[in-house]
Amino acid sequence: MTIARSRPTRQVRLKTTLIVLAAVGLAPYLFMVVTSFKTNQQFADSFWQISFPLHFENYSVAWNQVAPYLFNTAFVAVLSIVLILVIASIAGFVLARYRFAGRAFIYGAVLVLMMVPGLANLIPLFIIMKDLGLLNTYIVLVIPYTAGGVVLGTILIRNFVEGIPQAIFDAARIDGASGARMYRSVMLPLSLPVLGTIALITVSEVWNDFFWPLLVISDNSLRTVSVGLQFFQGQNVTDYGPLMAGYLIASLPLVALFTFLSKYFLAGVQGGVPGAH
Amino acid sequence: MLILVTLDTSTHVAPPAARPNRTERTPRKRSFRWWIYLALLPLAAVIGYFAYYPAVSAIFWSFFHWQPASTSTPLGFANYVTMFHDQIWWSSFRNLGFIFIFSVVAWIFPLLAAELLISLKSLRWQFVMRTLLIIPMAFPGVVTALVWGFFYSPNDGVINQTLKALGLEAFAHNWTGEASTALLSLLFVGFPFIAGLPFLIFYSSLQNIPTEVLEAAQLDGVGRFARFWQIDLPLMASQVRILVFLAVVGTLQYGFVAYVLTAGGPDNATMVPILRMINVAFQGGDWGYSAALSTTLFIITIAFSAVVVLVRRRGSTTSDGGAM
Numbered sequence: 001m002t003i004a005r006s007r008p009t010r011q012v013r014l015k016t017t018l019i020v021l022a023a024v025g026l027a028p029y030l031f032m033v034v035t036s037f038k039t040n041q042q043f044a045d046s047f048w049q050i051s052f053p054l055h056f057e058n059y060s061v062a063w064n065q066v067a068p069y070l071f072n073t074a075f076v077a078v079l080s081i082v083l084i085l086v087i088a089s090i091a092g093f094v095l096a097r098y099r100f101a102g103r104a105f106i107y108g109a110v111l112v113l114m115m116v117p118g119l120a121n122l123i124p125l126f127i128i129m130k131d132l133g134l135l136n137t138y139i140v141l142v143i144p145y146t147a148g149g150v151v152l153g154t155i156l157i158r159n160f161v162e163g164i165p166q167a168i169f170d171a172a173r174i175d176g177a178s179g180a181r182m183y184r185s186v187m188l189p190l191s192l193p194v195l196g197t198i199a200l201i202t203v204s205e206v207w208n209d210f211f212w213p214l215l216v217i218s219d220n221s222l223r224t225v226s227v228g229l230q231f232f233q234g235q236n237v238t239d240y241g242p243l244m245a246g247y248l249i250a251s252l253p254l255v256a257l258f259t260f261l262s263k264y265f266l267a268g269v270q271g272g273v274p275g276a277h
Numbered sequence: 278m279l280i281l282v283t284l285d286t287s288t289h290v291a292p293p294a295a296r297p298n299r300t301e302r303t304p305r306k307r308s309f310r311w312w313i314y315l316a317l318l319p320l321a322a323v324i325g326y327f328a329y330y331p332a333v334s335a336i337f338w339s340f341f342h343w344q345p346a347s348t349s350t351p352l353g354f355a356n357y358v359t360m361f362h363d364q365i366w367w368s369s370f371r372n373l374g375f376i377f378i379f380s381v382v383a384w385i386f387p388l389l390a391a392e393l394l395i396s397l398k399s400l401r402w403q404f405v406m407r408t409l410l411i412i413p414m415a416f417p418g419v420v421t422a423l424v425w426g427f428f429y430s431p432n433d434g435v436i437n438q439t440l441k442a443l444g445l446e447a448f449a450h451n452w453t454g455e456a457s458t459a460l461l462s463l464l465f466v467g468f469p470f471i472a473g474l475p476f477l478i479f480y481s482s483l484q485n486i487p488t489e490v491l492e493a494a495q496l497d498g499v500g501r502f503a504r505f506w507q508i509d510l511p512l513m514a515s516q517v518r519i520l521v522f523l524a525v526v527g528t529l530q531y532g533f534v535a536y537v538l539t540a541g542g543p544d545n546a547t548m549v550p551i552l553r554m555i556n557v558a559f560q561g562g563d564w565g566y567s568a569a570l571s572t573t574l575f576i577i578t579i580a581f582s583a584v585v586v587l588v589r590r591r592g593s594t595t596s597d598g599g600a601m
Binding site: 011014015017018019021022024025026028029031032043047086087088090091094095098100102106109110113114115116117119120121122123124125126127128130131143144146147150151154207208210211214215225226227229230233240243244247250251254255257258259262 | 310313314316317319320321323324327328329330331332334335338345386389390393394396397398399402406408409410411412413414415416417418419420421423424425426427428433435438468469471472526529530532533536537551554555558559564567568571574575578579582583585586
C-alpha cells in the first residue's frame with residue numbers, strides 16, 4: 001500500500017522538477033512572445049503578464065524591417081545548399097565507390113578540415129574576398145558556407161554510401177547502368193535522409209553565423225538575419241513591442257523547421273561533432 | 278555528372294563475395310580514369326582555394342607588416358613577440374579559462390535533466406518533456422543573446438525591474454556594464470543550459486544502458502543515487518571525456534555573445550581571443566599582427582581537435598564496445 005502510494009508521488013515530483021526546468025529555459029522566449037503584443041505603456045504597467053488589447057500592428061512594423069533579412073538568409077541558404085549537395089554528393093559517391101590513386105589523400109584532406117573551425121580563417125579569407133572585389137555581394141556570403149558545408153557533406157555522404165549494400169550497385173550494373181546512372185538512380189534516392197540532414201545543418205549555420213556577415217556586408221539591404229537583427233535592435237531600442245515581434249519573426253522559420261524535422265536536426269547536431277567519423 | 282557517362286562498366290563487375298570498396302584488388306592494369314579526378318575537381322577547388330589557401334596565407338603573412346592594399350614588409354617574428362607582450366590578448370585567455378570552467382560546471386543542469394527524464398515511467402511524458410527542454414535550441418543564437426541583453430539592460434531590464442518590484446533595489450546592477458558582473462552575465466545567457474549537445478549526449482547514453490544492468494542493480498537494492506554513481510557515470514565516462522574536449526574547442530570559438538552584449542568591454546573585462554583578433558585587424562588596421570593571432574588560435578584549436586579525434590577513436594574501441 002505504501003509502495004503503491006509513494007510511486008506516483010515520486011513521479012509527480014520528477015514531473016514538477018522537469019516542468020520547472022523547461023519553464024525556466026523557455027521563459028525568455030515566452031517573454032518575447034508576450035511582449036511582442038504590447039505597447040510601451042502596457043509593458044511599463046506589467047512586464048510579465050499578457051495585457052489586452054493585443055497589438056498585432058507591432059508585427060507589421062517589424063515585418064517591414066526584418067523581411068529583407070529573412071529573404072537574404074533564405075536565398076544564401078538555398079544557394080549554399082544546392083552547391084554543397086551537388087559538389088559533396090558527387091565527391092562522396094566517387095570516394096565511396098571507386099578506388100584510384102590519391103583517394104586516401106583527398107579524403108584525408110577533407111577530414112583534416114573537420115577539425116579546423118571556420119573562424120580561424122576569418123582574417124585571411126576576408127582579404128582574399130576584398131582582393132576579388134566581392135565584399136557586399138551574395139557570393140561572398142555563399143562561399144564560406146559552401147566551403148564549410150562540402151567538408152561535412154562529403155564525409156557524411158561518403159560514409160552513408162559506403163553503408164549501402166554493394167549488391168544493389170552490382171544489380172544496377174548487371175542491368176547495364178553506367179556510373180552516372182547509378183549516381184542518379186540508385187545512390188541519390190537512397191541518400192535523401194543524409195542530404196536532408198546536410199541541408200538542415202546548412203540552414204542552421206547560415207541563420208546563426210555572425211562574424212562573417214558582420215565583416216563582409218555593410219550594405220543593410222544584403223544583411224542576413226543574425227547581423228540584421230543586431231542592426232534592427234539598434235533601430236528599435238525604445239520600441240519594445242515591434243522589437244520583440246521582429247525577434248520572433250526572425251526565429252519562426254528556424255523553429256518551424258526544427259519542430260517538423262527535429263529527427264534530422266538532432267542527427268545533424270550530433271553528426272557535426274568533430275571526430276564523430 | 279555527364280562526365281561519368283563514359284565510365285567503363287566492364288571493369289567493375291567485381292566478384293560478388295568481396296566488398297569491392299574495401300578489399301578489391303585491381304585484377305589488371307586499368308586505363309587512367311581521368312573522369313574520376315574531374316568529378317572531384319569542384320571539391321578540391323573549393324576546399325583548396327577557400328580553406329587551405331587562407332590558412333596557409335595567414336601563417337605566411339603573420340611574419341609581415343601586412344598591408345593588403347600596398348607593399349608589405351617582412352618582420353620576422355616581431356608580430357609574435359608583440360603577442361607575448363600583449364596584456365589584452367593573454368587576459369582574454371584568462372577569460373576563456375573562466376568560460377570553460379563555467380560551461381563544464383553548468384553541465385550539472387543537463388545531467389540532472391537527463392537523469393530525471395530517464396526516470397519518468399510514461400514514455401509520452403518523456404517525449405513531451407524532452408521536446409520542451411530542447412526547444413530553445415531552435416531559436417537563432419542572436420535572438421537568445423538579444424533577449425537576454427534586454428533582460429540585463431540597466432533601466433528597463435527585466436532583472437532590475439523584478440528586483441525593484443521585490444524591494445531589493447540595492448541588488449540592481451548595470452549587469453553587462455560593470456567589470457565585476459559582465460563576464461558572469463554573459464555566461465548566464467541561455468540558463469539553465471539544458472538545450473544543447475551535452476543534454477542530448479547524456480540522455481542518449483542513459484537510454485542506451487541495457488535494461489538487464491538496471492534490473493540486476495535493482496535486485497541488488499541499488500538506490501537511485503547509488504545507481505547514478507555506480508552505473509550511469511562510469512558508463513558515460515567516454516562520452517563525458519569527448520564532451521570535455523569539445524567544450525575546449527567550443528570555448529576557443531567563444532565570441533559572438535560577447536560581441537553582441539558587451540563588445541569585449543567594459544575595460545576588456547569580457548575580451549576573448551576572437552574579438553581581440555578582429556579588433557586588431559578592423560579597428561587597429563594591423564593585419565599582420567592579426568594574422569599572427571589567428572595563426573596562434575588556429576594551432577591551439579588544431580592541437581585540441583586532434584586530441585578529440587584520438588580520444589574518440591580510443592573511446593569507441595574500448596569503453597563503448599565493452600559497455601554494449
